[in-house]
Amino acid sequence: MHKKPPIIDGRTPDSKLELEKMPDLQNQSSDISYNLKIADEYDHYPDCKWAIVEYKSRSLKDAVQQLSDTAEKLAKASKPLSYAFIVSMKMNHAESRIFRKRGNVLYNKLTKDPVQIRFGNNRMEVQLYYVDEVEGQYQKYEGSIIRWVSK
Amino acid sequence: MGIKVVFSQIKPASTSEIILDRLKACFAAIKFFHKGLFFPQEAEVWLGASSEALGGTLKKKLPATNPYEATDVLHRYLRTLPFGEVNETIIVFKGMWQFGEINLSGYFSVQNSKVWREVYGDIEISAYAKGEIEDIVDIFWNTQDMPTLIPKFLQDMKQSIQQTHIGLSQVTFSRGIPTEEDPTNLMAAYLVGERRSLLGIFYKARKKSMDPDVAAKSEPLSTTFFLNTLVEENLVKDRIDRRLREAMIVEVQSKSSLYIAKQRDSFAKLYDEISKTVLKPALEKLPKQDTVKDLIHKGLEEYKEPE
Numbered sequence: 233m234h235k236k237p238p239i240i241d242g243r244t245p246d247s248k249l250e251l252e253k254m255p256d257l258q259n260q261s262s263d264i265s266y267n268l269k270i271a272d273e274y275d276h277y278p279d280c281k282w283a284i285v286e287y288k289s290r291s292l293k294d295a296v297q298q299l300s301d302t303a304e305k306l307a308k309a310s311k312p313l314s315y316a317f318i319v320s321m322k323m324n325h326a327e328s329r330i331f332r333k334r335g336n337v338l339y340n341k342l343t344k345d346p347v348q349i350r351f352g353n354n355r356m357e358v359q360l361y362y363v364d365e366v367e368g369q370y371q372k373y374e375g376s377i378i379r380w381v382s383k
Numbered sequence: 384m385g386i387k388v389v390f391s392q393i394k395p396a397s398t399s400e401i402i403l404d405r406l407k408a409c410f411a412a413i414k415f416f417h418k419g420l421f422f423p424q425e426a427e428v429w430l431g432a433s434s435e436a437l438g439g440t441l442k443k444k445l446p447a448t449n450p451y452e453a454t455d456v457l458h459r460y461l462r463t464l465p466f467g468e469v470n471e472t473i474i475v476f477k478g479m480w481q482f483g484e485i486n487l488s489g490y491f492s493v494q495n496s497k498v499w500r501e502v503y504g505d506i507e508i509s510a511y512a513k514g515e516i517e518d519i520v521d522i523f524w525n526t527q528d529m530p531t532l533i534p535k536f537l538q539d540m541k542q543s544i545q546q547t548h549i550g551l552s553q554v555t556f557s558r559g560i561p562t563e564e565d566p567t568n569l570m571a572a573y574l575v576g577e578r579r580s581l582l583g584i585f586y587k588a589r590k591k592s593m594d595p596d597v598a599a600k601s602e603p604l605s606t607t608f609f610l611n612t613l614v615e616e617n618l619v620k621d622r623i624d625r626r627l628r629e630a631m632i633v634e635v636q637s638k639s640s641l642y643i644a645k646q647r648d649s650f651a652k653l654y655d656e657i658s659k660t661v662l663k664p665a666l667e668k669l670p671k672q673d674t675v676k677d678l679i680h681k682g683l684e685e686y687k688e689p690e
Contacts, residue, residue: 252514269488269511289512290559291384293437293503298511300436325562325591326502330437342498343431343438350435358436 237275237285238317238336238361239369242376245275251284257305271295271302274311283315292318292327292338296358300349307352316349318360333360384560385489385519387504388412388540389553391575396548402469402495403458404547409493409506410454411543413476415536416508421489423447423478426457432499433473433492442468447476471496480510480519482526487513502560505549518558520570529556530632530643533571537641551575551639558647564591567651571643577635578623579614581642585657586610594658600666603675609665619661626656 237245251257251270271286284302289295299316306313318338323331331347332339338347338360348355390408392401413423426447432439443460447453453476461469474493479486489510494500510519523529533556541551555561556571566588574580586606589597601609613619627633627642630649634641644650670678 286512288517290518291509293433294509294511296436297434300434324560325564326560329498329502340432340438345438347436347438 247276249274281314285317303351385509388506390505390549391552393550394548404549413450426453429473569650573641599671600669602672
């Protein structure tokens with residue numbers, strides 16, 4: 233399974249946490265099911281930026297729901313959050329009737345609005361990256377590191 | 384995606400009656416899995432989309448540990464909504480799936496909004512991805528006796544909706560959302576009609592995926608005529624039956640068929656084989672779209688107007 237988060241501002245995350253194993257989120261409720269609908273990773277990028285990432289969902293609708301629930305739990309646990317990413321193979325033909333990717337931002341075609349999740353009092357756009365795009369970013373990134381090292 | 388249920392209207396009814404029928408059918412589906420595998424917790428009525436992030440508005444939220452009571456409340460609530468709103472509702476029963484030691488958060492949803500219904504079906508039954516489990520269908524196939532469970536589920540659904548205005552038209556179990564362009568993620572399909580419906584799915588997929596061998600020749604051809612001709616051919620029946628025996632567990636009932644994949648790639652293999660042995664050879668000798676256009680033009684040119 234592809235598990236590379238996007239490169240943001242030319243930087244990769246310096247730490248990746250599995251959300252399922254974060255005790256701060258698990259202890260929020262005694263209701264077991266409440267803890268299950270969460271995204272995959274909570275990644276730290278340099279400059280104190282944090283991102284939640286959902287990789288494997290086969291439905292954009294469900295991936296958005298997972299990011300949304302995760303953001304809510306992080307806000308309750310007073311954890312920081314800057315980005316919400318979905319990394320997916322491609323957009324399903326059927327779901328392309330509802331969603332559109334413009335740049336990296338996921339849009340609802342029906343309302344013409346960007347898909348936004350709530351984080352505390354703020355709203356945050358959901359960004360969609362295809363695996364090919366992320367792979368392209370890493371190739372470019374690794375190439376630039378090799379060039380820098382060989383100088 | 385899990386399970387996508389599509390209904391067809393079989394008796395005269397108003398839109399409101401159909402909406403209440405969908406809710407009744409969803410309750411029947413929940414009841415089938417209730418306590419054994421699925422434990423509903425709450426029900427929500429959304430307007431426009433099934434979450435705020437997607438632009439939806441939450442209209443009502445209620446406990447659903449007793450799905451019968453929740454359905455009854457929802458039934459009465461939906462009747463109070465103006466037509467323009469009830470027609471755009473999405474009803475979601477959220478809860479937990481339990482497969483032995485594995486717990487997954489999941490849902491049963493009813494799409495009354497037309498666009499959402501076209502994508503996710505009248506009823507969608509699913510779970511959120513977790514760890515290595517990408518789709519609820521994977522865990523169904525790993526932990527349940529699907530050749531027994533699926534016919535039971537279908538039978539139960541049919542009986543439960545007997546008194547309504549709707550009937551089962553298509554029920555699919557798939558990894559991800561099934562699309563007209565790509566039937567390879569299917570794991571099981573209940574279709575009205577025998578081989579014709581299956582051929583129809585594969586033919587439509589070939590056309591939509593713009594397969595050059597198919598697209599150029601299918602354009603001037605009536606789909607109904609082509610499929611009807613194919614199912615009358617014994618050669619086609621033999622070829623499909625042979626491929627089905629290899630890849631599927633098939634149950635043919637009167638006016639419907641159920642296909643259950645033996646392996647994860649069974650539908651992909653079947654799609655490929657039927658395209659290669661039936662659809663493409665059947666189109667082989669037909670003229671391409673451009674040739675048909677030329678012949679139309681030639682015919683028009685050859686006609687001489689009376690002086």
